[in-house]
Amino acid sequence: MFLLAYRSARHNSTSTTPARAVFGADIRLPPDLKFGITPLCGKMTCDYTGSKRDQLDEIHRFIRRRLLLTSDKMKARYDLRMNSEGFQEGDxxxxxxxxxxxxxxxxxxxxxxxxxxxxxxxxxxxxxxxxxxxxxxxxxxxxxxxxxxxxxxxxxxxxxxxx
CATH class of the missing domain: 2.30.30 (SH3 type barrels.)
Structure with a gap:
């Protein structure tokens, strides 16, 4: 149950779920099965693997951009507290x-x-x-x-x- 919760939770750094990053879609949870889910946007296509690969590529590009933004923000926060000027001889x-x-x-x-x-x-x-x-x-x-x-x-x- 813990792993299900972790894999279906949206992460702050990537703005997506681990399941979506790996499988290209969110996990269907028990409430989805009980109450139903929204219908898919498009019909099944003949080229399922090609469309799934494109979808995963787009998700991975999005995640890379988000991770760069997050790491820049973390570096800026770290640099505020660091003594970047250092010390001089004799201090x-x-x-x-x-x-x-x-x-x-x-x-x-x-x-x-x-x-x-x-x-x-x-x-x-x-x-x-x-x-x-x-x-x-x-x-x-x-x-x-x-x-x-x-x-x-x-x-x-x-x-x-x-x-």
């Missing part, structure tokens, strides 16, 4: 280090360490950082998603997942 940042400390409850642990200073920007998303105030501290190479701007001992997350 102070928080470093997200999700290692658990033995003997301390995970709920009471803080996973943000810092401040760290950005030493070099290796590329758009990879940075070399070093703990600020410790010139002999070991340098770390980290991804942009593990960094957050440092300002007055308050963590300002770069992404929603880091809140």
């Amino acid at each position: 102070l940042v928080w470093f997200h280090n999700p290692q658990r400390k033995k003997g301390l409850s995970p709920k009471l642990q803080t996973y943000w360490q810092g401040p760290y200073r950005v030493i070099t920007k290796i590329n758009d998303v990879v940075y070399r950082i070093q703990e600020s105030g410790h010139p002999r501290a070991r340098m770390k190479v980290v991804h942009l998603e593990r960094l957050a701007p440092y300002c007055n001992d308050v963590v300002v997350p770069v992404r929603d997942e880091q809140i």
Whole structure:
């Protein structure tokens, strides 16, 4: 029953049902059988397979267009929350280090360490950082998603997942 419901439900990203995408028509559900369905628009044609192939091709083109629109919308929403500008050399940042400390409850642990200073920007998303105030501290190479701007001992997350 679950799979029947899934295959006959219209999806937001494709604006069509999985059954229509695969078979070219929606599934006939029990209410359709009990109360009847609307008659087909056209009669059966001699070239059933050709018309069905054309119909499936049109459905697949429609789905591809919808998926492109949906993925563009999701990318735009993701980019709003991302720190696309990054950091400059010398900026102070928080470093997200999700290692658990033995003997301390995970709920009471803080996973943000810092401040760290950005030493070099290796590329758009990879940075070399070093703990600020410790010139002999070991340098770390980290991804942009593990960094957050440092300002007055308050963590300002770069992404929603880091809140």
